[in-house]
Amino acid sequence: MTINNNKKYRDILLETVDKKYRKRMFVNKLVTIxxxxxxxxxxxxxxxxxxxxxxxxISAISYDFLTQPQGSIGSGSGGIAxxxxxxxxxxxxxAAIGTPVGLLTGIYLSEFAKEGKFSYAVRFFNDxxxxxxxxxxxxxxxxxxxxxxxxxxxxxxALSLSxxxxxxVVRVTEExxxxxxxxxxxxxxxxxxxxxxxTLFIVLPAAKDGxxxxxxxxxxxxxxxxxPLIMTILGTSLFFTGITGPVDALPLRIWRxxxxxxxxxxxxxxxxxxxxxLMILALSMGLRLLVQKRSLRPVT
Amino acid sequence: xxxxxxxxxxxxxxxxxxxxxxxFITQSNWDAVEGRESFGAFPYIIGTLLSxxxxxxxxxxxxxxxxxxxxxxxxxxxxxxxxxxxELLAAVPSIIYGLWALFVFRFWVRDLVExxxxxxFHASVPFFAKTPFGLDIFTAGVVLAIMIIPIVSSxxxxxxxVVPNSQRExxxxxxxxxxxxxxxxxxxxVKSGLVGASMLGLGRxxxxxxxxxxxxxxxxxxxxxxxxxxxxxxxxxxLVANEFNEASSDLHLSALIALGAxxxxxxxxxxxAARIMVKKKIKVQSxxxxx
Numbered sequence: 001m002t003i004n005n006n007k008k009y010r011d012i013l014l015e016t017v018d019k020k021y022r023k024r025m026f027v028n029k030l031v032t033i034x035x036x037x038x039x040x041x042x043x044x045x046x047x048x049x050x051x052x053x054x055x056x057x058i059s060a061i062s063y064d065f066l067t068q069p070q071g072s073i074g075s076g077s078g079g080i081a082x083x084x085x086x087x088x089x090x091x092x093x094x095a096a097i098g099t100p101v102g103l104l105t106g107i108y109l110s111e112f113a114k115e116g117k118f119s120y121a122v123r124f125f126n127d128x129x130x131x132x133x134x135x136x137x138x139x140x141x142x143x144x145x146x147x148x149x150x151x152x153x154x155x156x157x158a159l160s161l162s163x164x165x166x167x168x169v170v171r172v173t174e175e176x177x178x179x180x181x182x183x184x185x186x187x188x189x190x191x192x193x194x195x196x197x198x199t200l201f202i203v204l205p206a207a208k209d210g211x212x213x214x215x216x217x218x219x220x221x222x223x224x225x226x227x228p229l230i231m232t233i234l235g236t237s238l239f240f241t242g243i244t245g246p247v248d249a250l251p252l253r254i255w256r257x258x259x260x261x262x263x264x265x266x267x268x269x270x271x272x273x274x275x276x277x278l279m280i281l282a283l284s285m286g287l288r289l290l291v292q293k294r295s296l297r298p299v300t
Numbered sequence: 301x302x303x304x305x306x307x308x309x310x311x312x313x314x315x316x317x318x319x320x321x322x323x324f325i326t327q328s329n330w331d332a333v334e335g336r337e338s339f340g341a342f343p344y345i346i347g348t349l350l351s352x353x354x355x356x357x358x359x360x361x362x363x364x365x366x367x368x369x370x371x372x373x374x375x376x377x378x379x380x381x382x383x384x385x386x387e388l389l390a391a392v393p394s395i396i397y398g399l400w401a402l403f404v405f406r407f408w409v410r411d412l413v414e415x416x417x418x419x420x421f422h423a424s425v426p427f428f429a430k431t432p433f434g435l436d437i438f439t440a441g442v443v444l445a446i447m448i449i450p451i452v453s454s455x456x457x458x459x460x461x462v463v464p465n466s467q468r469e470x471x472x473x474x475x476x477x478x479x480x481x482x483x484x485x486x487x488x489x490v491k492s493g494l495v496g497a498s499m500l501g502l503g504r505x506x507x508x509x510x511x512x513x514x515x516x517x518x519x520x521x522x523x524x525x526x527x528x529x530x531x532x533x534x535x536x537x538x539l540v541a542n543e544f545n546e547a548s549s550d551l552h553l554s555a556l557i558a559l560g561a562x563x564x565x566x567x568x569x570x571x572x573a574a575r576i577m578v579k580k581k582i583k584v585q586s587x588x589x590x591x
Contacts, residue, residue: 028477032373038365039382042453045446046389049400056403131500131571132564133507135537139560142544217391224393227509227537231544251395255510258399266403273396280391 050277057274060267066275069239070268080272082239083253087279089240090154090233090249091223094161098222099215102166106173106211111199123174129167137163138228146232152246157233161222168221172214176207209291216287220280226251250276344559347437347533348566350526351512352505354441359448359505360498366449367456372482383457390450398511401443406515409439414530437526437533440516444505452501459493460486492577499574507567509537536563 065079105122113119141160146152180203188198204211234246250272257269366386370379414436463486471485487494517532526533534542536559544556 024477024480028479031368031479031482035365035369035373038362039369041362042366042446042449043385045405046385046450048404049389049392049396052400052404053396127575128568128571131503131507131567131574133509133537133567135507135509135540136560136564136567139540139557143557220391224391224395226393226395227541230541234545251393251510254395254399255514258402258514269399270403273399276393277396280393284391 053270053273053277056267056270057272060271061274065268065271080250080253080268080275082236083248083250083272084275085240086154086233086247086249087223087251087276089247090157090161090229091219093154093158094165094222095215095219097158098162098165098169098218101162102169102218103173103211103215105166106170107177107199107204109170110174110177111195111203126167126170129163130171133227134160134164134225135227135231138231141228141232149244151244152232152234153244154233154240154247155244157229157247157249160228160232161225164225164228165218165222168218169214172217173207173211176210176214177203179210180206212291213287216283220283223280223283224251224276226255230255250279344534344536344539345562345566347516347526348506348535348537348563351437351440351444351516351533351535352502354438354529355444355448355505356498356502357445358442359445359452359501362445363449363453363456363498363501364494366453367460368482370453371457371460372486373478383454386450386454390454394447394508394511397443397447398514401439401511402514405443405446406435406439409442413442414438418530435515435517435532436530437516438529440512440533440535443511443515444508447508447511448501448504451504452497455497455500456494459490459497462493463489496574496577499570499577503567503570503574506570507537507563509541513538513541536560536566 062079066084067081068079069082070078070080105126109119109122113122137160140163141156145156145159149155184202184206185198188202193201229249229252233249233252236246236248238248240247254269254272254276257265257272260266366382370382374382467485467489468481471481476484512535516534516538540556540559540563544553
């Protein structure tokens with residue numbers, strides 16, 4: 001009697017456990033599949049972007065395309081050379097302003113600043129600056145430089161882009177330096193080195209790769225910015241005329257080309273997009289090579 | 301050292317200077333509403349919030365799914381290349397997303413999503429009661445979602461990486477399935493971090509300019525208040541980009557800059573809230589780690 005009862009209970013128990021177990025496994029499978037679907041849903045458009053850019057861009061690129069200024073509108077002749085040149089100039093200048101400022105601020109925050117209201121404020125504003133829409137930063141460039149000088153200029157564009165770049169560099173520099181083990185600094189102190197020397201000759205070299213990566217990321221970010229350039233460098237179909245004159249840039253050129261009603265302009269737009277992507281890619285590949293080569297060297 | 305301090309002070313003051321400047325401009329020209337030679341920002345605020353809202357609705361769940369897949373489910377063999385791919389795509393400039401959306405993607409959206417929705421629901425659901433054209437708020441939202449997915453999912457991944465493995469092992473040892481582990485052991489740990497990540501994405505979506513300008517349809521005035529999801533619209537940022545070079549008067553120009561100021565306040569609020577949330581989480585984590 002009791003044995004029979006126990007058996008009955010056991011069966012019921014097993015059955016419910018089994019049911020629950022199956023349900024749990026089913027939910028687990030369902031979630032796994034959902035996440036895979038998410039991945040696919042994201043990959044499809046993203047690969048489509050890359051494929052379209054390469055497919056449409058490659059046919060537009062030719063020697064003339066890379067070296068000539070634009071021909072008459074809609075004719076499909078000429079090229080985007082002024083835009084390529086302009087991107088190099090504006091981004092180069094922005095990097096020349098942004099890198100030292102960002103680097104030094106980062107070093108200051110990590111190595112020299114006392115924890116307190118001031119460093120907290122700098123960090124906070126830096127974070128805020130990182131999140132600002134680029135078009136707002138373009139307005140800064142417009143108000144501060146374009147209005148002051150009375151014309152759209154390379155300088156205004158470079159300044160706006162450097163404002164976008166600085167907070168990224170500051171953050172990466174500070175975070176990389178923080179990761180450098182404290183024992184390295186102590187070793188410097190024990191040799192009686194000054195703080196400046198320790199920072200310059202011990203901490204910075206140890207963090208070089210990380211900082212370099214941050215700078216390259218920041219440069220590739222500003223190379224693709226369009227919005228702030230609309231209100232600072234304006235865009236032109238001519239070559240560089242001087243630091244206070246307007247100039248062209250690739251993202252800006254793509255935007256203008258895309259809004260023209262001509263097929264040939266669209267083809268040029270794709271070509272410019274491909275050039276831009278290749279430039280950014282080359283930058284990060286170059287960095288990768290540089291960093292890898294260095295890390296092969298034994299640490300002394 | 302003095303130089304360093306001076307530099308950082310100069311840097312900090314760029315911030316404040318920029319902000320002061322904006323306040324100045326906003327306050328002096330802010331009151332004009334409707335009518336001739338006057339400006340109102342309301343439709344563009346709505347447009348901004350709506351397109352960013354659509355982007356969040358689509359982008360955040362997908363990003364979360366990707367983050368869970370890469371950090372919790374996929375073996376490193378699959379996860380690492382996926383992570384690399386998403387880093388790569390986060391570096392693609394938004395102008396290129398815009399170009400692609402304008403010439404390729406909008407036809408997909410129009411034919412595969414909007415048309416069917418219109419055909420089935422245009423009588424019953426007012427959201428869908430407009431013949432879809434492809435250049436509208438809905439498309440803008442979808443493309444924004446695609447743009448923020450790499451960013452949001454990689455931050456989500458970072459946040460989930462911080463969860464100590466012992467937490468997961470504890471759940472597994474109780475016999476939890478993978479999903480139960482994620483739900484009970486990982487999510488509670490990183491909830492606010494994930495919210496922060498999505499809000500950073502929201503900040504990006506709200507402030508995105510050039511991509512939206514290319515696909516949202518760019519209407520101005522009262523017509524820009526969207527009545528359906530398939531209406532043409534306008535956002536704060538896209539209007540500034542569209543009209544900045546053609547501003548006819550100082551008043552017009554300052555109205556545009558004032559739009560920028562609204563955008564600034566909006567994104568700043570979002571970002572500050574997001575940073576606070578992400579940071580709080582990471583502090584708790586590192587405290588737990590050091591024990």
